[in-house]
Amino acid sequence: MAPTSRRRPAHATAPASGDADLGLVDALAQLSFAVQGALTRVAAAHDASIIQTRLLGILRDRCPTITELAAFLQLDKSSVTGLVGRAEERGLVRRIGSAHDRRSVRVTITPAGQELFDRARADFEAALAVLVAGLSPAQRRQLSAAASAVAVADARLRGIDILNWSPAGG
Amino acid sequence: MAPTSRRRPAHATAPASGDADLGLVDALAQLSFAVQGALTRVAAAHDASIIQTRLLGILRDRCPTITELAAFLQLDKSSVTGLVGRAEERGLVRRIGSAHDRRSVRVTITPAGQELFDRARADFEAALAVLVAGLSPAQRRQLSAAASAVAVADARLRGIDILNWSPAGG
């Protein structure tokens, strides 16, 4: 929230007009908008959407079922059906029928999908580099560590071990 | 990007199985997904979307024109027309014709819109508190400062001074 909701939150550090602190809530909301904006622009440059490239990133070293994807992405399974269907039409992913359970389907990435993701990821890395250019090396390490901790905590709250999420493997 | 794209990036610090570092790029991407997920759930709990609540947050202390909103949100002006139209139908915002330029329109928030935003913001704050529960006070301060710096840098890159963005005033 707080999309620039308050110019100066009560709990914010006195701004030295150059390194103002928005407060944790607004700062995280604004940061997420900034990152998502970068992701959106990068994806669009490759004729894809943010959710399509996210899907490819997940499939990069996993081949989950539709239900597993839905749980991870927090989407209804019918939404994932459509998502995967559009990606499949573009030749970015493939559906593979499961051997054990004939109701189930595993989604895999194609070479074309991998290439698109790798190129998009490189562009995203460059875009992020610009955004964090003003941070000191120490600040970048702190940001990386804190952001990682929050991401892991979020996944854990949803019952997912983000560091070992590999439904295909076991 | 990098939605769990690599379980262990080459540049990541050796994980002590509890405070693993995803690397700055993946960490920021995952953090943004976590925050956007929280925003989505909170907005949905109030029968709204993430972009609708973001719009309300912007209008909380501003009454920009359609064009100004489009620039800030990085959307086409026709998209903003629809966005504001749907919000207006729900009684959350109002269009006010400009006195000086009769082509122009200023968008203002209604009391109902303010109430919805305030309630959603409180919920979001609570959701974020859970996510950052594992961080030390020092880590939270560092995260807040770094996230603020990135948000400000992002806005500046787009030609916007986020700390003094008040088109209505000037």
Next chain:
DNA sequence: TATTGTTATACTCTATAACTATA
């Protein structure tokens, strides 16, 4: 009966192109 995935349907969000009305 429960689960996996799809289909049918409707809505939000977004962009492009063409338009109206001001300036």
Next chain:
DNA sequence: TATAGTTATAGAGTATAACAATA
């Protein structure tokens, strides 16, 4: 001419409900 905003249209993304196939 240029700018502010709208409309028409099309497509992606999402959810709900109903469904088929399998377990």
